[in-house]
Amino acid sequence: MINNMLGQTVRIEAADPKHDGDKTTSKYALTVEDLNAWYGNLMVIQNISMGIGAQRITALIGPSGCGKSTFIRCLNRMHEVSEGGRVTGRVFMDGQDIYAPQVDPVSIRRRIGMVFQRASVFPTMSIFGNVASGISLTRFWSRRRDLKDVVERSLRKAALWEEVKDKLDQPGASLSGGQQQRLCIARAIAIEPEIILMDEPCSALDPISTLRIEELMLELKKDYTVVIVTHNMQQAARVSAWTGFMLLGQLIEYAPTKEVFTVPKDKRTEDYITGRFG
Amino acid sequence: MNELNGYFRRKQFSRLMLVLCGIATAVVILVLIFILGYTLVNGISYLSLDFITQPSKPVGEVGGGMRDDIYGTFILVGLASIIALPVGLMAGIFLAEFAGPKAASAIRFAADILAGVPSIIVGVFAYAILVRPMHTYSALSAGVALAIIMIPVVARTAEESLRLVPNSQREAALALGISRWRITLGVIVPGAVTGIVTGIMLAVARIAGETAPLIFTALGSAFGVQGLAEPIGALPLQIYRYALSPYSDWQQQAWAAAFLLIILVLGINISVRLVSSRRQK
Numbered sequence: 078m079i080n081n082m083l084g085q086t087v088r089i090e091a092a093d094p095k096h097d098g099d100k101t102t103s104k105y106a107l108t109v110e111d112l113n114a115w116y117g118n119l120m121v122i123q124n125i126s127m128g129i130g131a132q133r134i135t136a137l138i139g140p141s142g143c144g145k146s147t148f149i150r151c152l153n154r155m156h157e158v159s160e161g162g163r164v165t166g167r168v169f170m171d172g173q174d175i176y177a178p179q180v181d182p183v184s185i186r187r188r189i190g191m192v193f194q195r196a197s198v199f200p201t202m203s204i205f206g207n208v209a210s211g212i213s214l215t216r217f218w219s220r221r222r223d224l225k226d227v228v229e230r231s232l233r234k235a236a237l238w239e240e241v242k243d244k245l246d247q248p249g250a251s252l253s254g255g256q257q258q259r260l261c262i263a264r265a266i267a268i269e270p271e272i273i274l275m276d277e278p279c280s281a282l283d284p285i286s287t288l289r290i291e292e293l294m295l296e297l298k299k300d301y302t303v304v305i306v307t308h309n310m311q312q313a314a315r316v317s318a319w320t321g322f323m324l325l326g327q328l329i330e331y332a333p334t335k336e337v338f339t340v341p342k343d344k345r346t347e348d349y350i351t352g353r354f355g
Numbered sequence: 356m357n358e359l360n361g362y363f364r365r366k367q368f369s370r371l372m373l374v375l376c377g378i379a380t381a382v383v384i385l386v387l388i389f390i391l392g393y394t395l396v397n398g399i400s401y402l403s404l405d406f407i408t409q410p411s412k413p414v415g416e417v418g419g420g421m422r423d424d425i426y427g428t429f430i431l432v433g434l435a436s437i438i439a440l441p442v443g444l445m446a447g448i449f450l451a452e453f454a455g456p457k458a459a460s461a462i463r464f465a466a467d468i469l470a471g472v473p474s475i476i477v478g479v480f481a482y483a484i485l486v487r488p489m490h491t492y493s494a495l496s497a498g499v500a501l502a503i504i505m506i507p508v509v510a511r512t513a514e515e516s517l518r519l520v521p522n523s524q525r526e527a528a529l530a531l532g533i534s535r536w537r538i539t540l541g542v543i544v545p546g547a548v549t550g551i552v553t554g555i556m557l558a559v560a561r562i563a564g565e566t567a568p569l570i571f572t573a574l575g576s577a578f579g580v581q582g583l584a585e586p587i588g589a590l591p592l593q594i595y596r597y598a599l600s601p602y603s604d605w606q607q608q609a610w611a612a613a614f615l616l617i618i619l620v621l622g623i624n625i626s627v628r629l630v631s632s633r634r635q636k
Contacts, residue, residue, distance in 0.1 A: 153530065155530060158529055183532050183534055184532065185532075186529065186532040187531075190530065190531070191530035193523065193527060193530075197521075197526070197527035199524060199527070199528075199542055199546075200546060201542070201545040201546050201548075210533070210541070211531035211532065211533065213541075214528070214531075214533045214537045214538070215532065261527070265530070265531070268532060
């Protein structure tokens, strides 16, 4: 349905956002322009431009090493944290380039949350402490009473509340793998970001946990813009509205998911989704 | 036939080497048992409540203990810790979390050299920069000397423990929009705390038995603990002094003090074991 709602015009803009006169348009949560990224001297992202629609799920697919993880790490300024990581180009959020020199990367990461491949629960903290960490570790002092509501709301949104409400003080690492990943999602939601980036969030999970996370993503897109990197093409087809196919650091094709999977424009996309390589 | 002979010879050789390794291991353990047993046998007769609650007495008088020297050892270890813990821990945090790879390896190299400096040279150094200008031996100068020995040990063990915290923790915290220093204090250090505590306790055990630097700095005191700017006694110093004295009464006391010192260091080592085994659970 969303595909139809957004229609053809969006696609043209998305392919060439420079010609899009109004960058602050509410249609895009993020507008990427001429993004390049390096590890040391190795160029891993080449000249990517795309618009990421607000309040929908955008999927990035492609073979291992195509740069899709690096690319979403560029969207919340996490790439520059890696050793040798360097980025050029512009990423606009509400008309503001997040790579402008006066922008504090920490403030960008509070608006653009991230969930990693491996659930990175803080082992020294309780379940409660994990969810509250994004708030308690940015304030000078916070009382548990004040955090309680946020923690409950975030855990409910992450569909984990019912399972953990009686053991909030147990260590976060005591949960199962799928629960830990949902705990990480709850932790990311707790700081109330506008965009959530997910880097292969299900690749370490069993099918049932994967299903739960996918249901959760569909729920989350009502309030948030979600960008997901996935190896799993079925997953991209199931959850996303738009899909980008990446190869060797370039964005080969970016279109409504249905089109990418049924009538791909590029031969390489077709080869990949039909399983001829990758 | 030849092949079989070769096999037989190799098997014999293997057996011989295994026996040699076994003997070497036995020597290691026996030395420890011998030291513990010898100090126990020689020291136990003099060890009593009086020994740790009474001040020392002049030659010829019966009795007397090492109360002031035990107290002195604790003061010196405390002084050294007050200086070395903040410096060592902050250096370790800088090395593990903030230094670039080149700077880190240079600093690490320097810290390892400092850790390898013979303790008597540290004592001479403290003598030159503190005892001479102050015109007196002092607890303070001894504390500084011990701190110099302690700093690289604390810094390196803290660094190693911090490095054991997986990078994914740092990334996850960064992605939550938490600043670097809050991540370090709120996520990384708590994750490494058992390793850091272990390192601190091993460093304390090491300096508690140091003697050479104290000869140049603490000197020893016949009048108990008088203040930080005055000479002070310490267990290892008193062992050195009493063991070399010609009086059999003092020699007995040296044995008792040696036993006490071993128990102290052993106690610290055993607590380290308890702390680090609890981490594994």
